[in-house]
Amino acid sequence: MTSALAPIASSEKVGQIRAVCFDIDDTLVDYVTSSRRGLAALVGHDDAWPLWERVTEMQLARYLAGEVDYETMRRERTRAFFAELGVELADSELEEREELRVAAMRAAWEVYEDVWPCLDWLRAAGLRIAAITNASGPLQRMKIADLGLAEVFDHVIIAGELGVAKPDPAIFHTASVALGLPPEQVMHVGDRLDVDAVGARDAGMHGVWLDRGDTHAEVPQGVLAIATLDELPEALVCDVAPVGT
Ligand SMILES: [Mg+2]
CATH class of the missing domain: 1.10.150 (DNA polymerase; domain 1)
Structure with missing residues (x-):
């Protein structure tokens, strides 16, 4: 299936965001x-x-x-x-x-069909990419490698290895430090509204809720909701950038 992504943006068009973190299970991979x-x-x-x-x-x-x-x-x-x-x-x-x-x-194990077009776009836009996952460790490393995602991530933060899980701000701040960026220059995208999007927001990042079920649940202030990763580039270019510029 072809992607409906917008044309590649240059890095200056994505405003203050310099990196995007992703949850893994039910965000990138159909867990x-x-x-x-x-x-x-x-x-x-x-x-x-x-x-x-x-x-x-x-x-x-x-x-x-x-x-x-x-x-x-x-x-x-x-x-x-x-x-x-x-x-x-x-x-x-x-x-x-x-x-x-x-x-x-x-x-x-399989990635959703909107994953690779989105990751390719982010790379082309000059953004760094990381994973923040609440999994236990060994199996998650295996999954990331099996699916060819290991080369895509600049950093992979796994709760089981760190001893801290989302929504604890410490795990988001660990990602921030690893990326060498302040939290306000980092976006985190995940399928759990509370654990991912609100957790990231409360840690000072841009929290994005990937509502794959398109539930249209009420979205708290400071959180952006998208139904597919195809919407992410537009969110970076149009919605998020003006907030911080
Ligand atoms: Mg998840």
Whole structure:
């Protein structure tokens, strides 16, 4: 499908913004679809998706709080998930099934079709690009590499590696420092209104909510909402730049 992007702008046209940070899951990569595919490999179907999401959130919070290491988190998550289904599995089987889940998920990782045209535009406009993600670490690095995104990002900030997660301003400021730019010269784009857009705004960045579901929910002051990344160049050229110039 062809992109509806505006012509490339020169860097001076994008005002004070010098870098754009992106969330990864459900912003650049269709996380839900690939994770459901992984769940189907783990348990034979993906009917228990809400349960898997709940267990993941709980175990990920323990990992981000430093209570458990990465491998323990993954093992405990699978064990807790099966326990909720009333199934007790031996460690070896848990491990085997987890491997199947990861393989199925990896095979299903895909970027949305508006991602590469947008990233190419940003590069051509002379902007730097970074990732700020609340994932755990190793798998996220693998995903970024698998999808060819590793070369695109000047910096990748991962909550599991840093020990701080969005919307804590510290993770946004870490990105800012890595980019060598003050927060007001950085835009952050993500699919979660609270965690991404409002978090970035409160850290002094330009917070952009990527509302892929086009929900038209109420958008707080100081946050820009877009429904597709095709809208980002225009937002940079027309909407955001005048605010800071
Ligand atoms: Mg996300």
